[in-house]
Amino acid sequence: MLTVTQVKLAPTSEMATALQATLVTCNREANRLSELAFHMEGKSRRALQAAAYPALKAAGLSAQPALHVIRKVADAYTALAANIRAGNLGKSGSKRRAKVESKPIVFRPEAAQSYDDRCLSWQLNAKTVSIWTTAGRLKNIPFACSPETLKALREYRKGETDLVMRDGAFYLMATCDVPEAATFEPTGWIGVDLGIVNIATTSTGYRAAGRGLNRHRERMRDLRAKLQKKGTKSAKRALKRLSRRESRRARDTNHVIAKRIVTEAERTTAGIGLEDLSGIRQRARLRKPQRVALHSWAFAQLGSFVAYKAKRAGVPLVYVDPAYTSQTCADCGHTDKKNRPGQATFACRSCGVVAHADRNASRNIAHRAESAWNAGRQSSAPVAAP
Incomplete structure (x- = not known):
């Protein structure tokens, strides 16, 4: 399993200047090559190398860095073409797609190399x-x-x-x-319900409240608005200092939650059931304040953290359809909108059971994950003798 490992460099001021200058030079040449590639019919690595390799060498790049710049540009256009074919940038003739197709790809001056x-x-x-x-x-x-x-x-x-x-x-x-652990046969399932009020709720009773993270997001949002309105040099320096602080906080929180869920599953030899929330931002129809909360919700990141940690530990993971999990009774299976009298309360109109809404949804996810696993699992029954 491929993972990305990060280390922080501690260069001297002279070294830092050289490293920054290297990034600027490589990306400047990548932008020049991108301008050339935009007008070329073929954008393969071989075509770009034939057209630009001598110029890259003349700009001060050694052989391998020059090839890496060529590959970066070629891969960027390949990815763009794939996104256009998949419809990720809109239909043919849409404003978004026309804007992307009308100009070369641009790399930031200090983009990665x-x-x-x-x-x-x-x-x-x-x-x-x-x-x-x-x-x-x-x-x-x-x-x-x-x-x-x-x-x-x-x-x-x-x-x-x-x-x-x-x-x-x-x-x-x-x-x-990193080598993957062998996936074990689960003896049970842990359903994970993802949300905004509660970031994650499991069918075993663990609940990660989102109050602290949501309050931090609101504070950061209000502070950014005030600094942007002020517009002074010191305000801009403060904005730069605050950049990505919210994302770092959310990332750390998601790592902690994912580790706890996977550790519990590994300890109890249970599988994990997750909601398949792909496309939820496009499907949801919400008022503006709710849209802000939804688009700040790092559910995909949390799901990816759970997935890779589960893979490394050999914990089975199943994605299930989240439809009606919040309206269905985990005890009797009755589904009704009226089963949710409040955001946090579930009260079944059929059997009368009362439970926390997220806990009830997580139990439904666990049931669906178990059914999906059993449906896709090969039979271990002995073959009958002829």
Whole structure:
């Protein structure tokens, strides 16, 4: 299983200047190549290399970095063509699609740049790296990471590494091919209901309240609005300082929740049932305040964290249709809108059971996950003798 491992570099000021200049140069040349590719009929790596390799070398890029720039541009146009074919950018003639198709792809001045082992070497015992830059090769750049990350780099690192600049700091994103654990046969199922008021509620009773995270989002939203309205230099510096703080908070919260769910499933040899919420933002019809909350909801991230952690632990994972899980009684199966008298309350009109609405929904998800698993599982019954 491929995962991305991050380490933070600690370069000197001279090293940081060289690293930043390298990113700027690579992306400037990528934009020039993108302008050329936009007017070319063929945008394959081979075609772009034949058209632009000498110019990239003349701009100060070594052989491997030049090839990485060519590949970045070619892959970007390949991804764009795939999105257009899939209809992700709208139908033919739509404003959004026409806007994308009318101009070349543009790369940010400090966008990530890929490195292979010829341009980047790791000294894991010393926790340093040696990296190519347009100012020459920089050696003995320290990096910081956890012991678990260092172990993953030592045992599982595979493929390329990206140099990333974020808020003035430099990071290396390395690809690690971590072996998957064998999936065990579940003895039960844990249903996970995802929401906004409660980020996650499981059928076993765990509930991760979203009050703290939602309040943090509201504070950040109000603070950004005030700073944007002020518009001074100090306000802009504060906005830059606050950028991505909300996403970092949500990411950390989702990691903690996902780890707890997967750990419980692994300890009890249970499988995990998750709602398939793809396309929910397009399907939902909500008022403006509710839309803000929905579009701030990092449910896809939480689901992806649960999925990869479950895969690493060998925990079975099943996605189920979430339709009517909040209106269906987990005890008798009766479905009715009136079963939900309030946001947090479920009261069955048929059997009279009263429960927390999210807990009831999570139990329905667990039932559906078990049914889906049994339906797709191969029979283990012995073959009858002829």
